[in-house]
Amino acid sequence: MNRIELFDLNTYPFSSVIRRTSELCDSFKETFHAHQGMELQFIHEGKGRLLIDQRSLDIRSGTLCLFQPFQLHRLQPEINEYNRYVRSFVLFEPTVFEPYLQSLPLLHSFYKQLCHGSLQAPILHPIGEEHEFVKTLLAFGEARIEAGAEQHREDAATFLISLLRQLRALLSDPKRLPLVSPRPAHRAEQMMQWIEQHYTEAFRLAALAEELHMSPYYVSHIFQETTGSSLSEYLKARRIRQACVLLTSSEQSVTEIGESVGLGNTSYFCRTFKDAKGQTPHQYRLQWKKSNV
Template sequence: MSDIHSLNLRDLPLYFTYKRINDKADHYQGTFHAHQGVEILIVHEGTGTLIIEQKSYKLAPGMLCIFQPYQLHHIQVDLSESTPFIRSIVHYEPTLFEAYMEKWPSLQSFYKHIHMGSLGEQCVYDTGAAEPLDSLLGNWERTLPLLSKSDIYEEYSLFLVAFLRIFKHLWEQKQKPSASQSASRVPHQAERMLEWLQEHYKEPLRLEQMASELHLSPHHLSHLFKACTGSSITDYVAAKKIQQAILLLTASDYSISRIGEEIGLTNSSYFCKLFKAQLGITPHQYRKQFRSKRYPMPR
């Protein structure tokens, strides 16, 4: 969707909008685009055409759609005074919430499938009012502005679990029986880069090694990564290290120096300097404020 085209899911791990309206006065015009993360679209009202890669779907009320990471898509909407385009969107970075699904094997399997699986169809129809889903989205819209920063990441994860539990039921009711959850899709090059960095971010960054293993030139690798994510590889790795440090600061009693080692920064002074540059406070201050429920969220 064009309204989340430039969304950086490292800064905002979950994006949500409820019953956003475009009518004839808005001159709505979507564009072909792709983005990081999984986007789920719920169409409440509207007519037109949705194109995912090279496949076309008729836009209709009660339609649910899944856009996988870096998958090119486009919506052409027929707006009139009597038929606005009303939709809700849930868009999230799958790697940030996967751990929250581990206690529910069936939900975890679905979570992985809509992220990495080969979807037989990417839209289902005639889900009707889907009252439980609509009620959850409406309540979340009212709750979200009231949340404190200290609770928001936990609340994101709880919302996503509840949302996907309802969405999974609606999706599987309408999905064709032949659709298999065992087949994997071919990932976009940018997603392969992110997966490589997930495995190697603790190590010193060697662009030549990364380019060689992904069968790209270093120049093309850097250019493509920047174009797809809006970040340089160096900045992304730094942010990834800090993200992991935050998890260890809040979920373990490891010393600051041990946490630095765990994320590949053996120089404790440099780790503290990098952490403060990203968050404005030291790791020790972050942990102290977290435990008093006054910590800031990562930018």
């Protein structure tokens, strides 16, 4: 199962999708995953939870979600015969569009903070269909722009600049801060926090269970029941996320990166990475460098 990126942002550095609908018959299923790029997702209809940064947040109609590059997250909408899930989103590779903001120093600084800084709020609500951010997103429509399509890339950059101006105002409005859920996933969040501290080491379920004063079986059961993913799936996704970061930001060898993310056997690391990404770590690095020349 592909846990990192459903979109190839090296080939298509910009994608926008409008009013994608999931209903009961669609059997919506999402595991913990991350994207190479930045994603802005607006929820037109629906409610549920977002698991992100070891937190559980409420989502509902009018929610705007902000997902930074390589940030693990999982949306859990409540889809049934009475509720559907309708969202629009834009996904883009930050490095491709950063040059278009060089002449706008304040907006450029905000852009870097948005994509790489520590955000106060990963979700904002309520926004509402009438907000200019939503109107701008819907007006641009569906698009998938190739890296070499210079004119279309410039059109996308102009659109992103307009969104960024509105988003900067939204993030400075205290009324738009998220409402934290009453933490029904408290135990699962503790497990995610433990993995965050230990994912570079060989995983021992017994050690996690001992830390939480629970049985290994109960630890696995609670995590699966709460998040919809197994501990092993979440751990793999976290390791692959870090591997992607290192492949694009360091000169460490593939073997060194595998060891640093807890996958010391190089062959196993390459197989695991290819299963998640559809290409080997070496191919991923080469493609990244080629797209950022």
